[in-house]
Structure formats: C-alpha cells, structure tokens
Amino acid sequence: MIRALILFLLSLIPLKAAAQEEIVLGLSQSEVAITARFDGSDMLIFGAVKRETPIPEQPLEVIIAIEGPSGPITVRRKDRRFGIWVNAAEIEVASAPAFYAVASSGPLEQVLDRIENERYGITVDRAIQAVIQTVEYGNTQDFTEALIRIQQENGSYQRLENAVAVDQQTLFRTSIALPSNLTEGGYKARIFLTRGGSVVSMFETVIDVRKVGLERFLYNMAQEQATLYGLLSILIAVVAGWGASAVFRLIRNG
Numbered sequence: 001m002i003r004a005l006i007l008f009l010l011s012l013i014p015l016k017a018a019a020q021e022e023i024v025l026g027l028s029q030s031e032v033a034i035t036a037r038f039d040g041s042d043m044l045i046f047g048a049v050k051r052e053t054p055i056p057e058q059p060l061e062v063i064i065a066i067e068g069p070s071g072p073i074t075v076r077r078k079d080r081r082f083g084i085w086v087n088a089a090e091i092e093v094a095s096a097p098a099f100y101a102v103a104s105s106g107p108l109e110q111v112l113d114r115i116e117n118e119r120y121g122i123t124v125d126r127a128i129q130a131v132i133q134t135v136e137y138g139n140t141q142d143f144t145e146a147l148i149r150i151q152q153e154n155g156s157y158q159r160l161e162n163a164v165a166v167d168q169q170t171l172f173r174t175s176i177a178l179p180s181n182l183t184e185g186g187y188k189a190r191i192f193l194t195r196g197g198s199v200v201s202m203f204e205t206v207i208d209v210r211k212v213g214l215e216r217f218l219y220n221m222a223q224e225q226a227t228l229y230g231l232l233s234i235l236i237a238v239v240a241g242w243g244a245s246a247v248f249r250l251i252r253n254g
Helices: 002-019 114-120 141-153 214-224 226-253
Strands: 022-027 031-034 041-050 061-067 070-081 084-097 100-104 129-131 157-160 165-167 171-178 185-195 198-211
Touching (some): 041 185, 100 171, 114 185, 114 198, 157 171
Antiparallel strands (some): 022 041, 041 171, 084 129, 165 171
8 A cells, every 4th residue: 555655656756746837048148248338238138937737727937037246235214413414323235136127927916826935036126135223213124215216217227118029938038227236246136927926936046247348357456466466557547637737738839
C-alpha cells in the first residue's frame, strides 16, 4: 500500500513540472555604457512564455521591474516658520534604489495581489527600507511617499501601467526609458507572469551599467587617488584660464 502511494506521488511530479510556464527573455542590451554624451536610453525588453500544456483559460498578465543599485538617503520635511521654509524633520532611509521602474500589462491593483506584492517586493515602496531616527515626527510613511514623489518627478522612479503588450498569451514586450543620471552598478531586471493576481512564474537577470573611456578613468582617479585628482583639476582650471586670457589678448590686440 505504501509503495503504491509513493509511486502515485512520484507520478505527479512530471505532471506538475510540465504545467509550469517558463519565461524566455530578450533584452535590447545587456550592458549600458555611460559616456560624456550619454543623455539616456530606451531599454527594450521582450520575451516569450514556454509551456508544454495548453494555454490556461485565465488571462496571462506580465509585470517587469527594473531596480538600480540601492543606498542610504536622507529625506527632509520642510515647514514654514516665521515666514521662511526650514527643515523641520528628517528620516534616514536605510536603503532605496537609485532607479526603479515597474511596467505591467494592466493596472497593478488588478494584475497583482497585495500578498504577492509583499512576498516578491515588486512595487517601489516595497524596495524602500526606512529607519526611524526621531519618532516624534510621526508616521514615516509620509517620508517614503515624499521620496517616491521626488524620484518620480525626475524620472528615476516609474510606474508604467498598461505598458506591456502581450500577444496570444505567449509573447510580451515593453520599453523602459533610462534617464541620463543613471547610477553605475548592476540593475536587477525581474519578469513576473501572473494569473488572477498570483505569480505563476518569475525570471531574473542583471543589466550592467558602467562608465567607460575617459569617464571611467576620471571616476577611478577620484575614488582611488583623490589628492592627484584634486591637483589635476586645479591644473586644468589654471591652464584653461590662461588659455582663455591669451585668446582674449590676441583678439583685443588684433
């Protein structure tokens, strides 16, 4: 009896694996090079769903999240006192991504359950970790919302609903604009397939964003040889000032 039960359970394993939907992803570029002329870029993300069973009746939805490097940020709240605006409170955000974009095939509230969002940390507010320094200033949610609002205004945080096109519940594609002020580092790209708000499959990869050429040389010098970088900056400023002065004298005497 026990042997028959074991054989029955083992027979279910390949059936469950076959029912899974797998993501085959494509990127227009797996690396982003930051140069002096870099003014932003559009990242094309496309892919397909691989399955060995018929397409389920429940509609397929796709969510794509791109997350940049995280670091601490101080958020300040200003109050008007005696006719002037002053910093009245501040909170230290222990970890917040420099860039975060979420694109979805429909409204997020409809394609993603709240519990699934908590589990996978898909929306930007789930990626921010706040640390209370002074509890007398009340709910830290206000500071988190302010940070998200500021980052959205400069294009660093993006919420792109109905921006992922899904064809025949198999092919999907979207385009995400990368701003010119990208932070160097690894950008995590996550793709989620959902049905009825539940995540049925996930794929993750990394997009490398690096300074190249002269920008890389100057950045490394500033980080590793600060004194030499400072002296070189002064020398360049002096030479540039002398050259401009010489040109003006030639123009005036000519």
